[in-house]
Amino acid sequence: MNSIDDIAPRLTGSKEGTFRYETIRTRWPTILTRVIDHFSTGIEKFTTRYGEDAEKSVKQILSALSEIHYLMVTDKPLRLLTDNFEDVNVWNEHLSSLRLNKELVNSTWYKEPWLFVECYLYRLIFSFVFQSQVMEAHDYFFHQKIASFHTHTDQIILGVEDLNKFVALGQNEQSITSSLTSLLKICLWGNRADLSLSGGIASLFNESSKDLDARDKYILINHIPDAINYLKSIKPKVGDALSRIDIILDNSGVELAGDLTLADYLVTAGLVDKVVFHGKKIPWFVSDTTPDDFQWTIKAIAELKGSDGAVREDCQRFSRSITERLEQGIYEFKCEGFWTLPFPYTEMATRAPELYADLSESSLVILKGDLNYRKLVEDRDWTYETPMMNAVGNFLISPLLVLRTLKSETVVGLDRTVVDHVLSRYGDDYQWMTTGTYAVAHFHVSK
Structure with a gap:
């Protein structure tokens, strides 16, 4: 008897020419670039709102976002989250379970289930801002x-x-x-x-x-x-x-x-x-x-x-x-x-x-x-x-x-x-x- 994964496999971004593939290749980097622009052009405003420590926080956020931008476009393996938000263990346990029975090189932006990876992207952006402490409640999409x-x-x-x-x-x-x-x-x-x-x-x-x-x-x-x-x-x-x-x-x-x-x-x-x-x-x-x-x-x-x-x-x-x-x-x-x-x-x-x-x-x-x-x-x-x-x-x-x-x-x-x-x-x-x-x-x- 065929399993559900045989009948209807989970969608991934690995197939060129699909919307999923183009989303990872172009749309997600565009969204990430907009977040980077938001922080890089707003340092003075953030310092006024959150205090002098905001400048250091913004630089840390920008560094993390830029690195993830590179890892995404080059299809590198997904990393565990490093924050202490309430759901971090759930995320990391699930990512670890996805890695079971496969090489780390196959646990990447294009190869893992698209639903998971898209949610992971937004959770990862949040992780960087949340870890800043000074700006942890800042909504970068607002x-x-x-x-x-x-x-x-x-x-x-x-x-x-x-x-x-x-x-x-x-x-x-x-x-x-x-x-x-x-x-x-x-x-x-x-x-x-x-x-x-x-x-x-x-x-x-x-x-x-x-x-x-x-x-x-x-x-x-x-x-x-x-x-x-x-x-x-x-x-x-x-x-x-x-x-x-x-x-x-x-x-x-x-x-x-x-x-x-x-x-x-x-x-x-x-x-x-x-x-x-x-x-x-x-x-x-x-x-x-x-x-x-x-x-x-x-x-x-x-x-x-x-x-x-x-x-x-x-x-x-x-x-x-x-x-x-x-x-x-x-x-x-x-x-x-x-x-x-x-x-x-x-x-x-x-x-x-x-x-x-x-x-x-x-x-x-x-x-x-x-x-x-x-x-x-x-x-x-x-x-x-x-x-x-x-x-x-x-x-x-x-x-x-x-x-x-x-x-x-x-x-x-x-x-x-x-x-x-x-x-x-x-x-x-x-x-x-x-x-x-x-x-x-x-x-x-x-x-």
Whole structure:
């Protein structure tokens, strides 16, 4: 009997011509260079903010980053982490286990599983900054996230306007369906604004809700109607019990703003009682949402201005509502350590049993973005028609709503007609899976 590694091997960056290979060869060095530039051009600013010792810390960080840049582009063996952050032993034990039964020369940037190595890159950058002590809490991606937010303020304002229109329509069956359809599409396509994909270029998502229907032909799996029917059934099913959904966040900025509008509507319309947002504990994949990003975004929304230069009252009200619901416990933000480990979600039950048990109590878990998707399906080379149930293995938390624009070379659950259509257009070119042009909205219920 064939093993899962025979049926669907884990993706690596070793094959020339693949997106993974080009990512390691060009995109990761670009991201690393931007971090190096951030520190090298900001020494005076850091000294003012963190004190005179910051200059020495920056030089140490730059030296470490430059060395890793060299080791990456020359495909040298991966090194153990040397910091004392809470998860360091988990990382080093796993890296050591990957090295078993192989020569050290084969435990490199291109040869180890791509999911692990990409997570390792971001954890390694964090390691260097954390060890500086003086600047251990510094977010070296924060300035890029701020720039992305300001690039997309028009879309964020339109999202707030749309939310108010949807709420004003009332809670009849038709208005709830149409409103949720628009909001879920905003959440789906907002995932295009990913700074790790663009290498730090701020703008990838320029559509308003009015434009999104035209993108339906690019949604390869569209279970949004099924998800809406389920959302409308949650309260009747649970009765007087607390109804809760969990959103596993991806990018800050315009995508986070879209997630917040969805949460607002679900609570305001009485469809759920509580929304839990799950972010990242440390800077991650350039634009992923940290606790500071979450709070900054709420405040920044309140300061958005209209064309007349005046602060918009609707944005202020929206921001105030988020803050009040956080204070009341209707909203909650968490950042469990598992989200910044390199493991697929098939290992959550054993590696993070409390998180797994907590999510199992949720009425619906919404997974956002490409990285969450890759972890859900173990970042393997599945055939396109592989049922989602097969790919998620023993990750039995459900229902799941997976909202992802495709930015890597793995996807499952496609119908044969969809596969034929895409392949007839692209042939052997995998670009359709890597540019954020196509998306999936997969509603999954474990049998």
